[in-house]
Amino acid sequence: MIINHPRLGPRDSAEFVYKGDAGLIERPFGTDTSIEQMHDYAYLRDNTAGAHRELWYHEQGDRSWLIVTRDTVTHEILDVALARPPADKATS
C-alpha cells in the first residue's frame, strides 16, 4: 500500500507503524471516567468493514502521525491527513 503523505508525498506503508482506530486519540480523562467507559475505550473496537479512519505513525520517516481513511475490504486508501495540524497553523 502507498500512503500519500501530506508533507512527503507517496510513501511505502512499510515505513509506517500501524496504530489502530483513529478514535483512540480521544482518550477519556481517567478520574472522570467509569471503569466501564475506560474498558470500552481501551478494549472494544468498531472494527469496521469498509471505510476505516486509522492512525499510521511514520516511524521510518518524519515521525508524524497520520489519520488515514482506508477501505478495509479493498485496502484502497481514500484520504490522508495529519493527525494534528502543523504547529504554525494550530494557534491561528
Added chain:
Amino acid sequence: MHSALRIIKEGLTGNKGWKPAWRKPDPRTQYDVIIIGGGGHGLATAYYLAKEHGITNIAVLEKGWLGGGNIGRNTTIIRSNYLLPGNQPFYELSMKLWEGLEQDFNYNAMISQRGVLNLFHSDGQRDAFVRRGNAMRLSGADAQILDAAAIRDICPYLDYDNARFPIKGGIRQPRGGTVRHDAVAWGYARAADRRGVDIIENCEVTGFIMENGHCLGVETTRGTIRAAKTAACVAGSSSKVMAMAGQRLPIESHVLQAFVSEGLKPIIPGVITFGAGHFYVSQSDKGGLVFGGDIDGYNSYAQRGNLPVLHDVCEGGMAIMPMIGRARVLRMWGGIMDMSMDGSPFIDKTQTDGLFFNGGWCYGGFKATPASGFCYAHLIATGRPHEVAQNYRLDRFLGGAAIDEKGQGAQPNLH
C-alpha cells in the same frame, strides 16, 4: 468410506458411484439451535451438539461454501504447547480430541503427529521455554527440551551460528504435527449431516430477531429462521455479525498470510518455528514447504495481504534455513483473523439471552477446532461453560482477567 477396495472398484468403473458426503437441504423455519458459520469450529460445534448432547435439530448457516474460510486457509498445524492455566488444558483437550478424531468421525483427516519444534537463541529464552515445557507436562501434554546438538541431528541444515540468533536449543512437542485441514471440515460436515444436522450453504445472516432482550433467530438471504438458541461462530467476521446484534467486541480483524513453495523431496521433519525471525515451516505430503510468519498488522477484511510481509517472512526463512534460497514460492494467500486484545479466544454467552459467541481465535484457531466445538456445544447445551474453557469470557478485560499468553497487553497487532 474411502476403503482401498472401494477406490479400486470406483477406479475401474469410471468413478460414477461416489455420492455427495452431505445433503444440500433447504432451510426450515424453525430449529432448536442455529449455528452461524460453516467453518471448522461451527461444524465441530454441530457435530458435538449431536453426538455429546443429543441435539440434532440444528442448522449450520454458511455465507459461502463449506470450508471456504479459515479452515481452508491455515497452515494445518496442531500443538498444545501453551503456558497459562486458562489456555493449556483447553489446547491439551483439543490435542486429545485430534488423536481420536479419525476413528470418532470415521473420516481420514491425515493426522500426522511428527512433532513441533520451537527454537531458542538465548539463556533467557531457554528458561522461558523450560517453564513452558513444565506447564505443558503438568497439563498432561508432552514436552522435551533439546540442546543444539540434538537439533543438529534432526535438522542439520539450519544456520546454527547465525550472528544475531544462534541456535542454542529448542522445545519439542512430539505429539504436535499437522492435519489435512479441508478433511477436518469435510469429516465434521459429513458426520454432523449423518446425525441429522442441516448444513445450509450460500445462506448469509442479515440480521437477528430480537424481542425483549432475547434472540429468537436470524434473518437470512434464504428467509427467516427461528431457534431458541443462536450461536455465532464466524471468527474473522465476528465484529460484522455481532454488530447486527448491537454488540461491540474486543477484537480487530487482521490479515494473516501463508505461503507454499514448489514440491521438494522430504527434508523438514514436522514443524519448525523460528519465532525470533517471524518464520515457521512444515512440509506437506506433496513436498511443498508450507510457511508463514506474522500478520500484516493493519485492519483488513480483504483475505489477501501485501508484499512487505512476504519479504519479511522470506528473510526469516533465509536467516535460519539458508538452503531454501533456491526454492520458488508457488502460492500465497491470506485469511482474516479475529485478533483479540490479549491474544486468547472467547467462548461465552452474550448480553442477549439465547445468543452465544465463539471467536477471537487470533491466528491459532485451527489447532483448537475440536475443543472449540466440544466446549461451545457444552455451553450451548447446558448453559454452563466447559471446565477447560471457563476463562474464555467476553467480559474478562473488565475484571482484569486477561489471558495474556504473550504478555503483550491491549495491542492486537502484536499478537
